[in-house]
Amino acid sequence: MTQESAVRVRFAPSPTGFFHIGSARTALFNWLYARHTGGTFVLRIEDTDSARNTPEALAALLEGMRWMGLDWDEGPEAGGDVGPYFQSQRTAIYAEYLQKLIDNGRAYEQDGAIFFKLLGERYTEFDKYKNAELEKVRTEPVTVHDAIRGDVTRAVETDFVLRRSNGDYGFHFVNVVDDIAMNITHVIRGEDHLSNTARHVEIYRALGAEPPVFAHIPLILKVDGKGKMSKRDEGSLIEEYVKRHFIPEAVRNFLCLLGWNPKDGQEIMPIAEIIERFDFDGVQKEGARFDEKKLSHINTEYLRALPVETFCWMAGPILAEAGVIDESTGEDYLHAVLAISQEKARDFEGLSELVRYFFTEDFTIDSGARERVFKKGEPMARLAELVPALEQLDSWLDSDIDHAILGLAEKKGQRKFDYFPIARLAVSGQAGGPDLLALLRVLGKERVIARMRGFAEAAT
RNA sequence: GUCCCCAUCGUCUAGUCAGGUCUAGGACACUGGAUUUUCAUUCCAGCGACCGGGGUUCGAAUCCCCGUGGGGACGCCA
Numbered sequence: 001m002t003q004e005s006a007v008r009v010r011f012a013p014s015p016t017g018f019f020h021i022g023s024a025r026t027a028l029f030n031w032l033y034a035r036h037t038g039g040t041f042v043l044r045i046e047d048t049d050s051a052r053n054t055p056e057a058l059a060a061l062l063e064g065m066r067w068m069g070l071d072w073d074e075g076p077e078a079g080g081d082v083g084p085y086f087q088s089q090r091t092a093i094y095a096e097y098l099q100k101l102i103d104n105g106r107a108y109e110q111d112g113a114i115f116f117k118l119l120g121e122r123y124t125e126f127d128k129y130k131n132a133e134l135e136k137v138r139t140e141p142v143t144v145h146d147a148i149r150g151d152v153t154r155a156v157e158t159d160f161v162l163r164r165s166n167g168d169y170g171f172h173f174v175n176v177v178d179d180i181a182m183n184i185t186h187v188i189r190g191e192d193h194l195s196n197t198a199r200h201v202e203i204y205r206a207l208g209a210e211p212p213v214f215a216h217i218p219l220i221l222k223v224d225g226k227g228k229m230s231k232r233d234e235g236s237l238i239e240e241y242v243k244r245h246f247i248p249e250a251v252r253n254f255l256c257l258l259g260w261n262p263k264d265g266q267e268i269m270p271i272a273e274i275i276e277r278f279d280f281d282g283v284q285k286e287g288a289r290f291d292e293k294k295l296s297h298i299n300t301e302y303l304r305a306l307p308v309e310t311f312c313w314m315a316g317p318i319l320a321e322a323g324v325i326d327e328s329t330g331e332d333y334l335h336a337v338l339a340i341s342q343e344k345a346r347d348f349e350g351l352s353e354l355v356r357y358f359f360t361e362d363f364t365i366d367s368g369a370r371e372r373v374f375k376k377g378e379p380m381a382r383l384a385e386l387v388p389a390l391e392q393l394d395s396w397l398d399s400d401i402d403h404a405i406l407g408l409a410e411k412k413g414q415r416k417f418d419y420f421p422i423a424r425l426a427v428s429g430q431a432g433g434p435d436l437l438a439l440l441r442v443l444g445k446e447r448v449i450a451r452m453r454g455f456a457e458a459a460t
Numbered sequence: 461g462u463c464c465c466c467a468u469c470g471u472c473u474a475g476u477c478a479g480g481u482c483u484a485g486g487a488c489a490c491u492g493g494a495u496u497u498u499c500a501u502u503c504c505a506g507c508g509a510c511c512g513g514g515g516u517u518c519g520a521a522u523c524c525c526c527g528u529g530g531g532g533a534c535g536c537c538a
Binding site for chain 2: 150
């Protein structure tokens with residue numbers, strides 16, 4: 001695995017300003033394969049469309065890659081021997097390869113554009129889809145050897161544009177030229193390119209180059225409805241998960257599982273293990289539907305597994321951003337709150353609401369929680385008994401509080417847990433949250449007594 | 461419309477390539493129960509699928525064909 005290999009894969013996005021989940025997974029699979037084989041992962045920017053390619057768009061892309069933990073060996077900021085890694089800077093190379101095809105007799109000019117010339121008998125046919133008379137070519141069908149799907153045979157029957165009349169080069173051409181010039185050995189890309197591949201192979205052959213190994217991975221489909229997930233769909237942008245404070249390793253782990261699996265049911269795995277086990281044999285052929293419930297589950301697992309120090313370090317900025325804490329918040333107190341909250345949290349997105357009452361006296365009493373607590377027993381009576389009992393305490397450890405409540409219960413002929421729900425409600429306004437004893441301890445005696453008194457007064 | 465790819469629980473999937481061990485396994489979600497001071501965790505149980513039809517075979521989720529369904533490609537977009 002760590003052995004050097006000749007494998008060279010590439011991820012060739014066109015910067016649009018967003019990092020689409022499908023692109024992210026294509027990048028991920030390429031990266032996994034490179035790391036698995038000890039090969040080289042190349043990042044090539046397909047920025048031929050100058051109109052929509054901005055520095056911001058590129059930055060967004062690179063940021064997304066970094067967030068996902070996908071490091072590239074060659075490309076922007078990394079350099080490499082076969083650059084430049086921006087298509088916009090490679091026109092001289094394209095011109096050179098195009099000249100080869102012209103010299104070959106495999107390219108010709110028409111209406112100011114340069115077309116690729118297919119080999120075979122020509123005839124004219126009315127094409128229903130394009131609703132026009134078209135010149136078609138009876139070509140020898142091309143068989144593509146796909147590492148995931150096996151042999152796929154498809155014929156290309158119309159000449160296509162290599163260079164547009166405005167001087168820009170077409171996608172199919174530059175894509176192949178770059179892959180040849182960059183010595184790409186494995187092309188791992190979305191299944192939407194499968195039909196284009198025959199065209200690409202034609203170009204390889206015309207250029208006298210050996211086609212790489214192709215591996216077409218399944219597409220990510222909409223959660224509901226038809227078709228593949230597009231940038232307009234909810235949840236389709238990596239940026240969204242960044243904003244919602246998902247754990248990048250969790251998102252990456254989830255994406256690995258969309259279309260690939262290790263066959264033994266293992267799902268949550270350190271990336272090193274996934275790298276070791278990743279191969280084309282485990283890649284699915286069918287499109288996969290994006291299931292955010294599962295993503296959330298994996299994210300929660302990662303969250304709970306975080307070392308408490310890491311959890312605190314990650315939570316701080318999020319709580320600050322939500323206005324739950326500020327510079328005046330004590331380090332130790334914050335740490336204590338987070339330490340008892342981590343196991344109850346599902347995600348960073350909901351953490352702020354989960355812990356808000358720790359940091360303000362201006363919290364509300366949840367009506368649903370209130371209803372539940374008041375459903376049975378005499379909570380107000382219990383609360384009235386509780387306040388003086390707690391007030392007497394000199395020491396405020398979990399065990400001290402526990403003993404006090406237990407003693408009180410025995411004296412009053414109640415059960416210990418007759419006091420718990422109302423205590424929690426009075427100090428937090430909630431019916432759920434961290435372990436009650438820990439919660440009271442962290443809140444501190446003063447605050448607990450004050451809140452309980454306040455609650456009792458408000459109720460009368 | 462033409463061509464290409466695909467087809468197991470609601471979803472992600474194992475099993476398909478090398479037919480029997482599959483009364484089809486796991487995970488998410490959902491439901492119920494146990495534990496529990498709340499919430500959650502954990503544990504147990506339940507729900508739930510081989511798209512249809514033909515064939516081949518002693519035997520098919522697995523192989524073949526047709527149908528249907530889903531996805532994709534058919535730009536002087538990438």
